[in-house]
Amino acid sequence: MAIEVKRIGVVGAGAMGTGIAHVAALAGYDVRLTDAKADRLKAAVGEIDRNMSRQAAKGTITAEQMAQAFKRIKSGPGFEQFKDCDLVIEAATENEAVKKEILQGLSKVLPPHAIIATNTSSIPITRLATATDRPAKFMGMHFMNPVPLMELVELIRGLATDQETYETVRAITVRMGKTPAAAEDFPAFIVNRILLPMINEAVYALYEGVGGVDAIDTAMRLGTHHPMGPLELADFIGLDVCLSVMQVLYEGLADSKYRPCPLLVKYVEAGWLGRKTGRGFYDYSTEKPTPTR
Ligand code: NAD
Numbered sequence: 001m002a003i004e005v006k007r008i009g010v011v012g013a014g015a016m017g018t019g020i021a022h023v024a025a026l027a028g029y030d031v032r033l034t035d036a037k038a039d040r041l042k043a044a045v046g047e048i049d050r051n052m053s054r055q056a057a058k059g060t061i062t063a064e065q066m067a068q069a070f071k072r073i074k075s076g077p078g079f080e081q082f083k084d085c086d087l088v089i090e091a092a093t094e095n096e097a098v099k100k101e102i103l104q105g106l107s108k109v110l111p112p113h114a115i116i117a118t119n120t121s122s123i124p125i126t127r128l129a130t131a132t133d134r135p136a137k138f139m140g141m142h143f144m145n146p147v148p149l150m151e152l153v154e155l156i157r158g159l160a161t162d163q164e165t166y167e168t169v170r171a172i173t174v175r176m177g178k179t180p181a182a183a184e185d186f187p188a189f190i191v192n193r194i195l196l197p198m199i200n201e202a203v204y205a206l207y208e209g210v211g212g213v214d215a216i217d218t219a220m221r222l223g224t225h226h227p228m229g230p231l232e233l234a235d236f237i238g239l240d241v242c243l244s245v246m247q248v249l250y251e252g253l254a255d256s257k258y259r260p261c262p263l264l265v266k267y268v269e270a271g272w273l274g275r276k277t278g279r280g281f282y283d284y285s286t287e288k289p290t291p292t293r
């Protein structure tokens with residue numbers, strides 16, 4: 001049986017936390033949002049306003065729904081504001097020490113019935129659970145980027161997660177308008193376990209000269225009906241993020257088939273991380289992105 005959830009806390013107001021707060025408020029939950037950086041938190045509230053306005057302009061939501069949802073979001077520093085939350089979603093920087101410190105802090109202020117979920121992409125749920133005082137009420141809730149647009153949420157149970165917690169988080173996911181997919185707690189879960197080796201293979205194809213950037217992306221876009229080619233997608237995700245997921249797969253599964261492509265490592269070493277640095281497999285300084293190989 002699911003427990004009733006009225007108020008949701010979100011820790012981390014980056015790309016993901018901002019989107020999670022947005023969809024939670026639109027689903028009718030009271031939202032409390034925090035970030036370690038005050039300026040980021042302020043920017044996040046502005047982004048939610050702009051993104052909701054865009055939805056309202058398109059007619060996806062009404063102006064009234066937007067106004068109500070926006071009013072339900074409160075933001076500020078520290079965890080005290082979470083003491084009445086029924087669920088807190090941790091969406092801070094992908095760093096185990098940072099996340100463990102947050103989970104310890106949350107454990108001190110949350111009421112005993114509250115559930116804690118993490119949006120981690122790669123850290124084992126079972127291991128993060130040990131930093132909380134409630135491993136049975138802890139699980140993974142892995143949203144996709146950009147959260148307001150992407151339909152999927154992977155739900156990951158740790159070894160200790162109880163059924164009530166899973167059912168509750170599943171019901172919230174559905175109320176947020178998302179479709180849940182259950183994944184077990186193994187490296188990179190489902191989407192990244194399959195997607196990142198495909199991207200890595202595309203980089204190998206480039207590295208071995210099977211095709212140039214343009215040929216590989218065109219082939220995959222038109223040949224498999226993917227909306228973006230794998231190298232374009234890698235630039236969008238960030239090449240450092242792609243490399244780190246491959247390292248998690250390589251180390252976590254101890255299988256050479258996940259060996260990160262040396263060319264991917266080279267791009268990251270050069271600081272060519274994709275869109276966010278203006279250059280990756282494409283150079284974004286030109287009007288139409290130009291392939292860098
Ligand atoms: P981001 O860097 O945009 O945001 C992280 C935020 O966490 C920053 O604003 C930072 O100031 C804040 N933060 C750091 N330490 C904190 C603390 N102690 N207390 C409060 N806030 C703190 O990162 P993101 O892309 O939003 O990713 C967040 C999480 O979501 C990560 O675990 C990531 O793996 C996961 N994720 C990311 C994506 C993606 O495509 N970006 C997709 C799915 C899951």
